Amino acid sequence: MVVVEQTERELVEACRHGEPDAFRALFERYKDKVYSVALRYSGDPAIAQDISQDTFLKLFSVIGSFRGESGFESWLYRLVVNCCFDQKRGARRLMPLLDEFLGALRTPERNVLDKVLQSERSAQVGSVVASLPPEQRIVIVLRYTQGLSYEEIAGILGCSTGTIGSRLNRAHRVIARRLAHVAGAGRRKA
């Protein structure tokens, strides 16, 4: 079977012409990135699915307006970010973190303690990140989940690299302080 890999430009163009297969191919190509940003931003798989759904529906409905002036991926990230910001902060739930923790307990592996510790740590970081103001949180997610540069993040959010650096710096300080607080509380309990 000969698989012809479509370039991003070809895929986008095909989507603009309404080809259903192209929509599916574009989805397959970007679903993990979109979902990852949504999950790390919201801290909740159910909300992340809602955000991802909204993002792709929005993408498919407005792809005709994509002019190619910026890269497609940046444009897509802008859609995800907007969908993240549209989610109500009050809708965030911490239960999935507990689910994850219990899931690790149920994992039938020998080093279950490691899994639990790792899961707990992941839950702590997720919880601290989820408590950041949206504009700091999204910068953290784009930086550490997607590995984007300051310039790329600045392009997506429409602000200067200085602003991005400043938000990251503030977010780092808050995260470090809160994780230290959590770790300290854990040690006191122990």
Added chain:
Amino acid sequence: MNDGSAHPDHVLERELSRQLAPVAAPEDLWTRIHEPRRPATRGIPIAWIALPATVVVLVAFAGLYRNAYWKANRAHEPLAELPPASRDFDFRSSDFGAIRKWVKAESNIDIDLPDGSATSASPVLLLGVRLIRFRGSPAAAIEYHVGEGAATLVVSGKQAGLSGNTEVGKHLFSAMKSAGKDHQQLLSWNMRNQNYTIAYSGAKDLGGACLLCHANTRSLITAN
């Protein structure tokens, strides 16, 4: 990392990269997108949702009924408001790009038609554009011929049109509102915060008027 405040930034960055690493999307995400449907919120008894939902549905139905009644009674009104075919253009051109540029400069209305729209399609002959007021808002009325039929595309602000549809793409056409009066037919839809209305006097096929924008996508046109 046991104590975040004691670690240099690069340790924190490494930790964040590890804990916030990308994840795979769930398998059923495409299904959700393909058949958009929100799952019921977990952890909330269905009865908590059912009663308010019933009230909302009843109110929505009442609103829709009222809206449909209103539209049904107003469906033909814009025909009278649309400008009659005229040769008195504010700007005469057969080049869509030139028309778009002129309209943008004169009225700040951006006529955002799809790429490949049609101006080069043989059955479409652009005549020119006039700036008018349509249902109380500034609007650009582009006149063109499609074969034997004459058509006017009116692009105006959000408040000016018939329908509230905001879909873009092929769904647009199935959701379009159409109304016929004598040999005139009307399409109206909202797109990107502007209202688009086409009045078409061709005897056969309303879809012909759509060739202005969709010369290559005629199969999508279902309204007739």
